[in-house]
Amino acid sequence: xxxxxxxxxxLSVPEGAIASLNCxxxxxxxxSFFWYRQYSGKSPELIMFIYSNGDKEDGRFTAQLNKAxxxxxxxxxxxxxxxxxxxxxxxxxQDTGGFKTIFGAGTRLFVKA
Amino acid sequence: xxGITQSPKYLFRKEGQNVTLSCEQNLNHDAMxxxxxxxxxxxxxxxxxxxxxxxxxxxxAEGYSVSREKKESFPLTVTSAQKNxxxxxxxxxxxxxxTEAFFGQGTRLTVV
Numbered sequence: 001x002x003x004x005x006x007x008x009x010x011l012s013v014p015e016g017a018i019a020s021l022n023c024x025x026x027x028x029x030x031x032s033f034f035w036y037r038q039y040s041g042k043s044p045e046l047i048m049f050i051y052s053n054g055d056k057e058d059g060r061f062t063a064q065l066n067k068a069x070x071x072x073x074x075x076x077x078x079x080x081x082x083x084x085x086x087x088x089x090x091x092x093x094q095d096t097g098g099f100k101t102i103f104g105a106g107t108r109l110f111v112k113a
Numbered sequence: 114x115x116g117i118t119q120s121p122k123y124l125f126r127k128e129g130q131n132v133t134l135s136c137e138q139n140l141n142h143d144a145m146x147x148x149x150x151x152x153x154x155x156x157x158x159x160x161x162x163x164x165x166x167x168x169x170x171x172x173x174a175e176g177y178s179v180s181r182e183k184k185e186s187f188p189l190t191v192t193s194a195q196k197n198x199x200x201x202x203x204x205x206x207x208x209x210x211x212t213e214a215f216f217g218q219g220t221r222l223t224v225v
Contacts, residue, residue, distance in 0.1 A: 006155075034213050043203055043216040044156070088155060090214075098163040100171065101146065101207075101214050105155035 003027060004091050006104035014112050019076040021107050023089030026070065031099075032092040033065055035074045037085045038106065044088055048074065079111045116140065119204050119217035126191070126198070126224050134189045134220045136204035145187035146205040146214060149173060156203060162187055191222065199224045 005024050013019045021035075032051055036044035048063040050056045050072070056063045062075040072091075076083055086106040092099045117138040126132045136145065144163050148156040158171030162181040176195025181187055187206075191198045201221050205214035 032212070043219045046213050046215070049213050095169065098144070098161075098169070100158060100161050100169070101205075102158065102172075103148070103156040 003093065003102045004089055004104035006087075006089050006107050008105055008107060010108040010110050012110045012112060013079050015079060015081060017079050017111075019079045019083065019109055019111070021074040021076075021087050021089075021109065023072045023074075023104055024070055025072070025089075025091045027091070027093050028067075028070065030070075030091045030093055033063070033072045034090040034092075034101070035061075035063060035072075036088040036090060036103075037083075038088055039085045047087075076109075079109075081111050081113045084109055084111050117204060117206055117215060117217035119202075119220050121220060122218065124220055124222045126222060128224055129193045131190055131192050132198075132222065134191065134202055134204075134222070136187045136189065136217060137185055138187075138206045138217075139185060140206060140208075140215065141184070142206035142208050142215075143184070144207045144209065144214075145181070146207075147171075147177070147179065147187070147189045148203045148205065150201040150203060150219075159189065159202075198222055 035048045038044040050063040050065045060077045064073045088106045089104040120135045146161040147159040160179040162168035178190045203219045204217045207214045
């Protein structure tokens with residue numbers, strides 16, 4: 001079982017709609033959860049982080065965490081064509097050498113104008 | 114400006130040669146990471162380091178080596194033992210063990 005799983009997509013939504021991206025993780029000891037956006041050929045950039053169960057909102061973005069279900073999601077409201085990118089879910093896991101950040105394979109999002 | 118600098122941006126290597134990718138940060142971050150990304154794939158952890166003179170293997174360390182002699186620097190050597198080295202390599206750093214990572218611009222390595 002992969003440590004962090006995402007649907008590879010592509011997920012296609014019309015402009016102005018809500019895009020919903022999902023992620024599951026296998027290690028119940030995971031403490032920190034992140035969503036990164038990556039444009040083609042570029043490096044990932046942080047969008048949201050969440051540490052506690054529940055919702056966290058930042059502008060058009062909402063991260064949701066459910067530790068009991070080992071589930072993290074990202075909602076993008078009023079989707080724009082500029083939101084078209086690959087979204088990477090990441091989890092911090094404790095290892096023998098400290099914490100390490102593990103990424104999912106990413107979900108490609110297309111927002112149609 | 115503070116940030117993470119990777120060099121070079123593009124690198125070509127002949128089969129059988131070792132090559133070293135540079136990663137420097139001036140953010141005063143303790144933790145540094147190296148990831149590999151193949152086309153259409155996510156990031157896979159190669160090595161990571163939480164403090165100077167200490168580093169740990171990630172999920173795909175075979176064929177790679179690192180050093181952490183200074184807090185600011187975490188170079189990655191791709192050795193001839195790495196069977197499929199052509200990939201996009203990303204260096205990242207974070208303030209402590211359990212916080213978000215900030216990435217450099219990446220190095221695209223091609224074996225010719």
